[in-house]
Amino acid sequence: MSHKNFPMVPRVIFGRGSFNQLNEILAPKRLNIDAPFIFLIDDVFKGNTDLTSRISLSYDDRIIFISADEEPKTSQVDKLVEDIILNTKERPSGIIGIGGGTLLDLAKAVSIMLTNDGDSKSYQGWDLVKNPAVYHVGIPTISGTGAEVSRTTVLTGPDRKLGINSDYTPFDQVILDSDLTIGVPHEQWFYTGMDCYIHCIESLSGSYLNTFSQSYGDMAFELCQEVFLDNNLSEMESREKLMMASWHGGMSIAYSQVGVAHAMSYGLAYLLGTKHGIGNCLVFDHLEEFYPEGVKLFKQMKEKHNIILPKGICANLNDNDFDVMINIALGLTPLWENALGKNWQKIITKEKLKALYQKI
């Protein structure tokens, strides 16, 4: 068996107010005055001068505001890359993604596609990227996905929802400033936070578990319990802890894998556009059979934070719709193998998956 040689983010800065150091971090990375920095920023920050006034733009540097209402698509990445190429004199010095998983994944994908030919859909998969990406920086403004540390950028393409997994995907620099997460709406805080919690449960109970993954997973799990169940944390502590939980959760799955909730959530996302955080919650709520303790705790967290999940998401779907979701979910072999072991196909059948989807 060959062991994965996993690339990590080489530089990270942590702490409240660390965003103020962005300009000094970028300055030495400027290649020349014709090679700008491109900032891809979640459009919730449009008009938020507290954030944008702290970014100093020089020469041809540009801010592009992008909506996170929908998850990133391969066609969206290709358009952005074309726009950047057509409007810059030289290849950019760097791409800086500021936002949640959506913006972080877009920044990673754009930085890869600036140096690799063709369409982004042809790089969905494992280790298909040939050339190193443009220098790229990730600055999360909401915590949970682990996209800030991961080796993937998840894109929805014409045929599938699948990541560009490569050694060139991870950020060159990450800035973890928990003050940037102050404005996150309550429900979104919960859904994206639960993505991290579910990463822990799926990693820690999977057959791929190893000491590397467990050490990060245990830490993330503990932090999630503090953030979502402890009454004694200040909001500031809670924001910092969730940011670190996200990081550790991402590190845990880097060397193991996710499981049933993620496989099924990808099906929902592909067919209905259900977003990752809430999709995971919708599915996980019905997975007692696979994760009894994890689901019990999840329900406690839901109740404590007055989260009422939408119902009847799959009520009006026809057989063909169910087939589409089931095929997407079952196509994710490593996730099932991690969750249920080598003989997973004997345990999870199409009928069983359909029955689970029908509950959502």
Ligand code: NAD
């Ligand atoms: P998101 O980026 O989709 O953002 C969710 C919502 O929160 C958006 O409406 C956004 O505008 C808002 N928001 C973000 N920061 C805010 C702030 N500070 N104040 C107010 N509003 C704010 O959410 P997410 O859950 O972080 O990311 C989901 C995406 O991440 C999915 O596309 C999923 O596929 C991807 N993902 C990637 C990885 C990876 O390893 N690459 C892992 C998990 C998920």
Ligand code: ZN
């Ligand atoms: Zn996830």
